[in-house]
Structure formats: structure tokens, C-alpha cells
Amino acid sequence: MSDLTLAVDIGGTKFAAGLVEPGGRVVAAERVATPQGADAETLWQTLTTLLDRLEVPAALTGVGVGCGGPMTWPEGEVSPLNMGGWRGFPLRARLAARFPAVPVRIHNDAICLAVAEHWRGAGRGSAAMLGMVVSTGVGGGLILGGRLIDGGTGNAGHIGHVVVDPEGPPCGCGGNGCLEAIARGPGLAAWALTQGWTPKAAVSPGALYQEEGTATARRLAADAAAGDPIALAAMARAGRALGIAIASAVNLCDLDLVTIGGGLSQAGDLLFGPLEEALREHTRMGFARRVRVVPAALGQDAGLIGAAALVIAGDRYWSPSL
């Protein structure tokens, strides 16, 4: 029997699958753009074709899957927000039928990224950590007591819906003033446009699997770096919102560490400066001051590494009996 784990990472812009060694190294990986507007079976075919290309060995330790939410959990009937063809699609059951001899475990993709950072990235050894992604959306996963926290229904970690301004803009969740409404890439760019920003920076043609909707945000970051005052204000506004939400999470969950990945996190000090300032204003209790906020350390394989960890390091990252 092979000691490899199959990892699958399902998102609105790409599908990825890889084979992962017990230590977390990805030894083979395949990717394909998510077919847009595809129906349920076309999406499934896309995934099975990808798995065929990967030449998955007959024997595996298990299958770990990260997928955009929401989903029923741990059953894994998925309804990814930006993949309309799957609504209540039994992704875990389909994969379990294809790999009947081994555990098949699925979790939210943002949670897999947090798990990856804790297992093999910037969060190694942290007892109390929040792993965040700031991109088209703002998501995350909580590790407390050195273990992944699922919450009552597998949805713990939704830092994007911590309220940072009760009078703030409407959010995609139906509420208003959520961190995500302010700090997600497209929201950030939209705010800058209302303030009179006109994109100046040329941005290199998007990578093959560029994150949806973040192109304008990347231009905004580039303009901010070049000193555009509205672009700078937009980055500061997002940074402060992040700092406030993180402070609330630190005070509530007594965190050591916050890792931030995703496209917007690459803006560097333009984002992290205002973030740190707001964070320090709102974490004044002795225990809370120790928290550090650092960039995520893993690159594009993070999703696969975290998905694999659900199987390989299930003692820390997997609680359900399923």
C-alpha cells in the first residue's frame, strides 16, 4: 500500500488535485480551470478527468478535500457560492464511491488553508491561531488548543462576518458592516471607485488561474504603492477593518497568531501597517498584546496540503466520526 494521500481543492476559478506524502510534500499535482456555468455532471466530469490525469495509485491512505462553502458537514453535500452547478451536490459521497477503501474527508477551503499553515506553514506550533484568507472573500479557520475548531456545524472560522462597523455597507451574507463587505478585494475597489479613483497602474496579464474579481483590487494595490491618495485610503480602510476584526477574534479566542494569505495579503505594508495600528488600539489587555499577525507561508499548494492534513494529521484536524 502506498503512503500517499490524495488531496483535492475545489474552487470557483480552478480545480486542483495532488498526491501528498506523509510529511506534507506535494509530489504530483494537476490543475484545471473551473468550467464556468457548467451543470453538476459536467463539473463532476471535470474533476474525474483531472484525477485520471493525476494517475492516482490504487492504494492510498485516504482522500482529503477542500471545497468552497457552504456545505453540509461532515456529509459534504456542497453548494459553493460561485459554482452554481453544484447545489447540494454529494461530493464526498461521489468520491467515497470512487475510493471505497479509504476515508474521504471534506472541509471548507478556507479551513483547509488555515490547517495547512498550522501543519506546515507559518503557524507551526501555535496553540491558538486564526488562519485567514483575504481575496475575493474573507475567510478563515480557527485552531485552538492545537486542534482545528469546527464549531457546531463545521462553520467556525468565518472571520469575514465579524461585524466591524454596525453602520457599514451591505454584505453578501445579507447582513451589513461585516469585515468581508469592507475588505474583500472587489469591495475595496468598488469603494475606491466611488471616491473618484481611476485605475492607473498597468497590471500584467492575469495568471491562468487568477482569482475571480481581484484584478481591479490588484490595480488598486499597485496604484497605492505608486502613491495614489485614494488608493492609499482604500488600502488603509481595509487594513483598519482587518485590524478591528482580528482584535475582536484575539480578545474572544485568546490567540497567539494570525496568518493572512490570499491575493490582497501581498499588498504588504500598505495593508499591514493600518492593520497593525488598529489591532494594537483594540488589543490592550495583557494577554492579547502578544498576538502576531504574519503573512501565510505556503504558496499555491496550500489548499492541497491542508486537504491532505485532514487525513494525514486527522488527530489534530479531524473530529467527526465520518
Add this chain to the structure above:
Amino acid sequence: MSDLTLAVDIGGTKFAAGLVEPGGRVVAAERVATPQGADAETLWQTLTTLLDRLEVPAALTGVGVGCGGPMTWPEGEVSPLNMGGWRGFPLRARLAARFPAVPVRIHNDAICLAVAEHWRGAGRGSAAMLGMVVSTGVGGGLILGGRLIDGGTGNAGHIGHVVVDPEGPPCGCGGNGCLEAIARGPGLAAWALTQGWTPKAAVSPGALYQEEGTATARRLAADAAAGDPIALAAMARAGRALGIAIASAVNLCDLDLVTIGGGLSQAGDLLFGPLEEALREHTRMGFARRVRVVPAALGQDAGLIGAAALVIAGDRYWSPSL
């Protein structure tokens, strides 16, 4: 050997000690007012005298202690905010010297109240719960995966310092806009006074161990019940702040249940109405809608019951090796 557990509850207004059966029943309890302005040894003498009155049996299963924070944890060197005589006082070590044969476990008093509600109160059976106290301060404890969450330093559960209004009033923690700054009893009353409120309701003479600083808040609640518009607005303001902070906690931690105890929670619909309204506005994701907010079910023995649970139900409520 007796199967009783000694429980101790140390607060700024009273010290309590009790003997607790394995099922959580308090079979004997003694209380004494906290000597105000006392030095460290006078406070310790007050506690030992209380224990002598209780006639603690020679054999015990252990000693559980709830104490106002902050403290080093799990070592239990305590520096309760409103008990200036103890700064870095080795409360756990002193008790361990007195009861050398059994475990002595200490935690924040708000955490003990949350544990009590989960173990024997309104939170029984909840997998993901926040137990809150709204009184002179606003505190709490988190139970996730059916277990007490300590956070990195034993300080998880500080819901009072979730930011509900980044432009909000200064907080005792040194930050601003924290839930506690708005919803703590004295803060609530102070705000009403700035709005022109003049206390009307007569309030019965305080109970022997009346919570410090809440007398005015109780008058405010009574005036609100009688229809005073400023008092009503003050209760609504606190209720909305509670609803917003709870929503952030629900979205982040995927909670089933929130219990609310403490003096202010007795204001009923005047507080819970606006709380529910704000909570529902800010918990729109499918998983978050299920959360219920209920009054705490246990009375004045809650602190003792929770402290005892650190020993009796240590499999769920105690993680350190100490």
C-alpha cells in the same frame, strides 16, 4: 474518602465556598463580604476563616476555584481587577499547600459561570456555546466541541472586548468601542445620565452582597420598565451592542447557544428585545441563524458549581496537566 469537591468563588464583592456532590448539587455553602481595601494576608485570612466555617472534610476529590481576572494560568497567581490587595498572589499554590493530597484547579470566574451553565444549567448538551455574564463587567466562557476552550493563555471567552463600535467610548481595558464599555451596568447608567436621565425608581435596599456599581443600573432598568424614554433608549443601546457582539461570536465560532447571566440580564425584554433584533440583522448565514440566546438558568450557586466542575468534570472542562 468523601466524594465531595470543595468549590471556592472569589469576587470583588463576596467570597463563597461550598461542598459540591459529584452530580453538581451544593450541599453546604458559606459566604462573606470581601473586605474592602484589605491587604494580601487579610484577604487570605478571610478565605481561610470561611473555609473553617464550612467544616471541609479531611478527604476531598479536589478543589475548584473561580476568581476574578486577570491571573497567570494555570498557575493561578491572581491579580483581580477590583481587589487591589492581591497582585500576583499565589492563590492556587496557597490552597494546594492547604489541600496537598488533591488537585487544585483555578479559572476565571466568568469562565466558571459558563462551565456551570454548560454542565448543569441552560447549556446542557450544547456542542458550541458562549456563556456570558453582563453585570459590572461583561465576561464569558467558550465551550466548543463540547469542551471548555482556554485559548493560548486561559483567557478565551473575553466577549466583553469584542469591538462593537470602532468610534465608541473608551473601555477599562485601554481600548475603545468594546462591548463592555457600552453594556456594563455602570457604563449604561453613565450614558443615560449624560442624556439627561434622572433616576426615578426607588430600588429596594441592596442585598448583602449586591454587585458593585450595579445599583444605578438597576434603577435604570426599573425606570425603563416604567416607560422612561431615556432609560428605554439606554437599555436598547446596550441590547443592540450585545446583539452585535454576539453575532460576531456566532459567525466566528459557529455557536448553537448563548446563555446570559448577571444582574443586567434580569431586565428581560427591555434588553433581550433589542439584542435579538441586532443579532438577527447580523447573523444571516444559514448556519448562524440557528443560534439561541437564553437567560442563564443557575442562580447564586453558579460560580461554585462551575468551579467544582473543573474537578468533577475535568475531562471536559480542564485541559492543563497542572
